[in-house]
Amino acid sequence: MGIQSLGRISIIITLNVLEAKDFPIGCVFVAFCRISDRVVALDAVLMLFFLVESAVPACRSIGYSIVMKSILVTGGAGFIGSHLVDRLIAEGDWRVTVIDDLNDFYSPGIKRANIAGHLGSKNYRFLEADIRDVSALAHLFAATKFDCIVHLAARAGVRPSLAEPRLYFETNVTGTLNLLELARERGVKQFVSASSSSVYGINGKLPFSEDDRIHQPISPYAATKAAGELLCHTYSHLHDIRTVCLRFFTVYGARQRPDLAIHKFTKMISEGRPIPVFGDGSTRRDYTYIDDIIEGVRASIDYDGSIHEVFNLGESQTVELRELIELIERSLDMHAVIDRQPMQPGDVPITFADISKARELLNYNPTTKIADGIPKFVQWFRTTGI
Numbered sequence: 001m002g003i004q005s006l007g008r009i010s011i012i013i014t015l016n017v018l019e020a021k022d023f024p025i026g027c028v029f030v031a032f033c034r035i036s037d038r039v040v041a042l043d044a045v046l047m048l049f050f051l052v053e054s055a056v057p058a059c060r061s062i063g064y065s066i067v068m069k070s071i072l073v074t075g076g077a078g079f080i081g082s083h084l085v086d087r088l089i090a091e092g093d094w095r096v097t098v099i100d101d102l103n104d105f106y107s108p109g110i111k112r113a114n115i116a117g118h119l120g121s122k123n124y125r126f127l128e129a130d131i132r133d134v135s136a137l138a139h140l141f142a143a144t145k146f147d148c149i150v151h152l153a154a155r156a157g158v159r160p161s162l163a164e165p166r167l168y169f170e171t172n173v174t175g176t177l178n179l180l181e182l183a184r185e186r187g188v189k190q191f192v193s194a195s196s197s198s199v200y201g202i203n204g205k206l207p208f209s210e211d212d213r214i215h216q217p218i219s220p221y222a223a224t225k226a227a228g229e230l231l232c233h234t235y236s237h238l239h240d241i242r243t244v245c246l247r248f249f250t251v252y253g254a255r256q257r258p259d260l261a262i263h264k265f266t267k268m269i270s271e272g273r274p275i276p277v278f279g280d281g282s283t284r285r286d287y288t289y290i291d292d293i294i295e296g297v298r299a300s301i302d303y304d305g306s307i308h309e310v311f312n313l314g315e316s317q318t319v320e321l322r323e324l325i326e327l328i329e330r331s332l333d334m335h336a337v338i339d340r341q342p343m344q345p346g347d348v349p350i351t352f353a354d355i356s357k358a359r360e361l362l363n364y365n366p367t368t369k370i371a372d373g374i375p376k377f378v379q380w381f382r383t384t385g386i
């Protein structure tokens with residue numbers, strides 16, 4: 001075989017290997033086939049091209065993982081958390097870790113269904129663990145450096161907190177403290193924490209504004225959420241961690257917790273069962289559609305203003321309970337049978353958010369009115385049958 005044909009073979013092999021993007025094998029072949037000056041010159045050009053070809057994707061992937069931010073979402077298998085994770089995965093530049101203990105406050109099967117669509121994402125990791133378990137948390141934080149924590153895990157719900165105040169305290173207060181401590185130790189700079197409209201308690205002033213006093217909670221749940229806010233303030237002040245506390249006002253939409261009125265009533269009415277209505281139906285709530293809440297949470301992750309801030313995230317509209325039931329009836333095209341019950345201890349007569357601060361500092365602008373949101377929820381309920 002002459003030098004010319006060896007040269008041609010060299011080029012063909014090099015081009016084939018180049019195609020396969022196998023850099024080490026390509027180098028061996030190129031070195032092996034240096035036969036004539038002409039081929040060496042050609043090989044040099046190909047080698048250079050090959051190097052650039054191999055280096056670009058490597059650099060891209062290194063650069064990509066440097067640019068990608070790491071976020072911990074506690075309670076990410078729950079209603080609000082799973083929607084937030086949908087959003088973060090869709091954005092594509094987050095490495096998302098979720099910690100959730102999948103407890104049976106409501107069916108763990110629902111929570112597993114909430115995360116089913118996330119598990120296939122390469123930038124998603126799920127850890128089934130309890131935020132009260134300090135050693136599980138320490139393990140997690142030792143392995144991963146988080147840029148931000150969105151803390152949504154909690155025992156939620158006002159009425160059950162009266163029966164199990166200790167459990168609510170340990171989860172919502174001690175659990176929050178555990179996370180703040182690890183944020184301090186590991187230098188996490190942004191901590192977004194779920195609070196609740198219930199912290200306003202029997203506040204007589206309407207609408208509720210972030211400057212109102214929150215010293216009159218009327219349920220253990222509300223007290224734990226207020227305590228969580230105070231801990232956040234303390235850690236911001238002492239340790240330079242930016243904490244953003246979000247007071248959610250009754251959130252609804254697809255995957256809403258089954259214990260909450262909209263979900264519970266929709267299910268019971270659709271099954272022809274009487275719905276328990278506490279009081280005369282005149283209580284009022286500020287209902288917030290999940291997409292609007294997620295906009296607010298997302299903006300809080302980027303919030304870079306003051307070191308500690310509290311925001312109301314509501315719709316700033318109040319709806320009477322009897323009006324809500326009518327909306328559900330119309331959407332289902334069914335009639336509700338009312339089982340009237342006395343007002344429940346712990347329930348507040350009204351929630352009503354002043355959202356001017358969130359509008360100004362988070363660019364928060366809720367757009368889904370209850371008259372549009374309820375039919376959307378009912379549509380989701382019908383398709384999933386949960």
Ligand SMILES: NC(=O)c1ccc[n+]([C@@H]2O[C@H](COP(=O)([O-])OP(=O)(O)OC[C@H]3O[C@@H](n4cnc5c(N)ncnc54)[C@H](O)[C@@H]3O)[C@@H](O)[C@H]2O)c1
Nearest residue numbers: 075078079080100101103130131153154194196248250251
């Ligand atoms: N949904 C609302 O209307 C509303 C209103 C005000 C405040 N909030 C707050 O928003 C947050 C999210 O609420 P949600 O409605 O999505 O509730 P959710 O119950 O659907 O989600 C909370 C998740 O936290 C998990 N969790 C609970 N205890 C845990 C523990 N010890 N360790 C690990 N994981 C644990 C649960 O398994 C659940 O998946 C909560 O902090 C809640 O108090 C919700």
